[in-house]
Every structure is written in structure tokens, then in C-alpha cells.
Amino acid sequence: MEHSAKIRQLLEEKKKIFTDLNDEVWEYAEPRFAEYKSAAAHCRVLEAQGFRIRLGLAGEETAFIAEYGSGKPVIAILGEYDALAGLSQEADCTEPKPVEEGGQGHGCGHNTLGAAGAAAITALKDYMEENGMSGTIRFYGCPAEENAGGKAFLVRDGLFDDVDIALSYHPSNQNLADQGGSLANFRVFYTFKGTSAHASGAPHMGRSALDACELMNVGCNYMREHMISEARVHYAYTNVGGTAPNVVQSDAQLLYAMRAPTVTQVKELYDRLEMIAKGAAMMTETEVTIRQVAAYANTIANDVINERFEAYLDEFLPLDYTDEEIAYLEGFRKVIPESEKRAVAAQAQQLFGRTEKAKEAAQMPIWNFHAKGLVGGKGSNDVGDVSWVCPTSIIRTACYAAGTTGHHWLRTAQGKSSVCHKGMLLAAAIMACTAVDFLRDPELVAKARENWLDRLGGETYPNPLPADCKPEIW
Numbered sequence: 001m002e003h004s005a006k007i008r009q010l011l012e013e014k015k016k017i018f019t020d021l022n023d024e025v026w027e028y029a030e031p032r033f034a035e036y037k038s039a040a041a042h043c044r045v046l047e048a049q050g051f052r053i054r055l056g057l058a059g060e061e062t063a064f065i066a067e068y069g070s071g072k073p074v075i076a077i078l079g080e081y082d083a084l085a086g087l088s089q090e091a092d093c094t095e096p097k098p099v100e101e102g103g104q105g106h107g108c109g110h111n112t113l114g115a116a117g118a119a120a121i122t123a124l125k126d127y128m129e130e131n132g133m134s135g136t137i138r139f140y141g142c143p144a145e146e147n148a149g150g151k152a153f154l155v156r157d158g159l160f161d162d163v164d165i166a167l168s169y170h171p172s173n174q175n176l177a178d179q180g181g182s183l184a185n186f187r188v189f190y191t192f193k194g195t196s197a198h199a200s201g202a203p204h205m206g207r208s209a210l211d212a213c214e215l216m217n218v219g220c221n222y223m224r225e226h227m228i229s230e231a232r233v234h235y236a237y238t239n240v241g242g243t244a245p246n247v248v249q250s251d252a253q254l255l256y257a258m259r260a261p262t263v264t265q266v267k268e269l270y271d272r273l274e275m276i277a278k279g280a281a282m283m284t285e286t287e288v289t290i291r292q293v294a295a296y297a298n299t300i301a302n303d304v305i306n307e308r309f310e311a312y313l314d315e316f317l318p319l320d321y322t323d324e325e326i327a328y329l330e331g332f333r334k335v336i337p338e339s340e341k342r343a344v345a346a347q348a349q350q351l352f353g354r355t356e357k358a359k360e361a362a363q364m365p366i367w368n369f370h371a372k373g374l375v376g377g378k379g380s381n382d383v384g385d386v387s388w389v390c391p392t393s394i395i396r397t398a399c400y401a402a403g404t405t406g407h408h409w410l411r412t413a414q415g416k417s418s419v420c421h422k423g424m425l426l427a428a429a430i431m432a433c434t435a436v437d438f439l440r441d442p443e444l445v446a447k448a449r450e451n452w453l454d455r456l457g458g459e460t461y462p463n464p465l466p467a468d469c470k471p472e473i474w
């Protein structure tokens, strides 16, 4: 396509700015809603590129919009920059070795996610200026994708209301346009309050909040047999009531995550768990308070956006990797668990059947091809919330050795490599080129909207967040 070579040239000229941003944010590794340095780094880079910046949105101090241009259409490119607890890891190191014991790390690759979007929007702006194009382009700096669903607050507060097309990205093990289907997800605290007492001297005086938690979990475990097979329920103890066995625990708390293909199905699980929690409280003569703190909607992918993503994947792939890069990837392949290697082989079979090609793909150090049609995993993603209010799709590019698990030190370790940089720049090129297509062709924008309405099938955004729920660190 005639503009794609130019976009790639514009990216090449400024690539160091964005590979440096990728690496800088990797170093900060800040957790949800505390991405102060990471958001500031993005703002600094984009302001220097001539964008208007609005920092602090929808009660999120680390959310921002960088905007250029005016009028319709409005094209959004989404970025993230939050890290994960417990995934601190030295870069390029093939054995687990935290930089800081128990510290944060970019185990989901959001340092690359933000840098790719910033690179894409900059190349897009440069291209628009050179070609005298109109329209509004925005980079959305979105905090707290992990464990808080930061975008749901931005959507609830209307920040996407005038957006025509939203393009997002996630670094991955494969190159493909995401087909949607991420699970809707609620995060809910159950806090039990009982009565403390000497566990041996006056046990009859005690009412144990810890017992209530355990009974709630038992109840939930029985519920699992009677829920749809696509649903997932997980829990963590966020307060076990202390470390003394001889004191009846008066306070205890659980955090639940409940997932299913649609928000309505998650709401059904929520209602059933509410009954289970109340039942546990009744059995133990304790009290329970229930507080929902986050919600993710399921993702509605867009076929029209994906067609553009796929055309550029086919145009730009394969990438050139040096011998050193292949050796680097082979080094990580050696330590990837067998279970993950088997998962790669299963994916290869899904794509190529029981063929030699599938066997070859299973052994590759990186999947340097378009894995068209591969079905994704069972995660949740707050891009889902955006996808309910405007046509949205996610591009994925290969940034890591084949079989690298997400939310794992193996991914943190590869987050600053030149392989990762190449995947990041590929995503930036694809998003910028796709945005040019939509800026140039109002009919394409209309088609994407038609496809979006068709996929929604008359449903509207269920806005699963309670009205009084505020962005917070919990």
C-alpha cells in the first residue's frame, strides 16, 4: 500500500525515542494507579512531538489523553503501562532472578504496549502533517489494566463518547488480529466481621470470620459444578485474621475474581456468590460486607478493523532477525516449561493440522508469521469496555520466544530485547497504517460501525461498575 512504506520510514527515523520509552517504563515497573513516572514519561515524549496533553481523567491521576488535529473522524490508539506484583526479573536473564525480591515487573509487557501506541500516534501525526490530512487523533494513556480495569472508569465517564475507531495492541507470542472473546470479569471483596475470644479459654465466646471465609470458599467450590463450563471463579485471602491460632479471628477478607463470556453471565455468578457469602455469615454468626471494586466487559472485535490489521501483517511479515537474536530466543526456549511447549504444538496443529508444517512451527524459536485464525486464551481485558462504545480491535505481535507464558518472569526478562523492540515497532506500523485508512475513507469508518452494531446485536454497554465505585488502590 502506498502509504505504508512512508509510515515505516517515519517510524524508523524516530524509533530510538520509542524503544527508549519501552525500556524506561520497563525499569519503572509501577503497579496499578501508581504509574506516575510511566505516565509522565509518555506525556513528556508526546508533548515533545507536539501533542496537546490532558493528564488526570475520570478520577485516575495517571490517565491521560494526547491529542492532535480536529474534526471527524476521531481515531483513538490505546496504551497501557502498569506492571504486575511479584514479577520483578533481571532483563535478558534465563533463570528466575528478581531485580528486587517480591518487586513489580512487566510480566504482561505493558511497557511495550504503551510505547507501541505512542510510536504509532507519532508516525500518524507526522504523516497527517506531511499530507495535509484532517481528523482528530488521540493516544489514550490507560492506567491499571491489571486488577482494576482502569478503562471501565474512562468509558463510564464518557471519555470515549465521540470516538469513531479505537485501535489497541498487546505484545504476544504470535502475530495476529485478535478475534475478541476475552472474558467479562468482576472483582469483589467479601469482608467478614466476627468476635474475638481466647480460642481455648473461652471458645464459646468467639465467632470466627476466618471460618466464614472457609465456608464461603467451600460453598463456591460446590457451585463450580453447576456453572457454565466457560465460567471461571478464583479467590485470594486478603486478610486471614492474623497469625495467632489461639485467638478467634474476628476479621477476615476474601477477594474474588469471577469471569464468564458475557457481563450478564458474570452478574449471575455475582448474585449466587452473594447468597453463598450470606449463607457463610449466617452459619458462623458473623457479618459480611460485599464491595465490588472493578469490572471488565467482554471484548467485541471488529471485522473491518481486523481486515486492515491482517492486510498489513501480510505485507510486513516476516521480520528479519539477526543470528544473535535467534540465539537469544533459543536461550529462552531452553527454559520454557514442557507444558508450554506442548501448548505451542497444539496451537501449531490448530493452524496447520497434523502436518510437517505444524511440527516445524512447534520447534520455531519465534513465530515469525501471521498466525491467522488462532483462537486466544481465557483472559480478561479492559479494552473490552471500550469495544462496547465504539468499533475497536486489538493487534498482537510476536515479541517473545514461542511458548513464553504471560504474567511470568520469562516475559519480564524479554521485555527490553531487540526482538521485543521489533515486535513493538511492527505493531506501531500496523496501527498507524490502519488509522490512515480510516482517516482517508469515511465509508470504511461507516462499515466498521455497521459491523460493530451487527456484532452487538442490539445490546448496549452493560456498564458493570457500580455507580459509586471509584478508581482506587485496594
Ligand SMILES: [Zn+2]
Pocket (backbone or CB within 6 Å): 108, 146, 406, 407
Ligand atoms: Zn495481563
Ligand SMILES: [Zn+2]
Pocket (backbone or CB within 6 Å): 108, 109, 110, 145, 170
Ligand atoms: Zn496485558
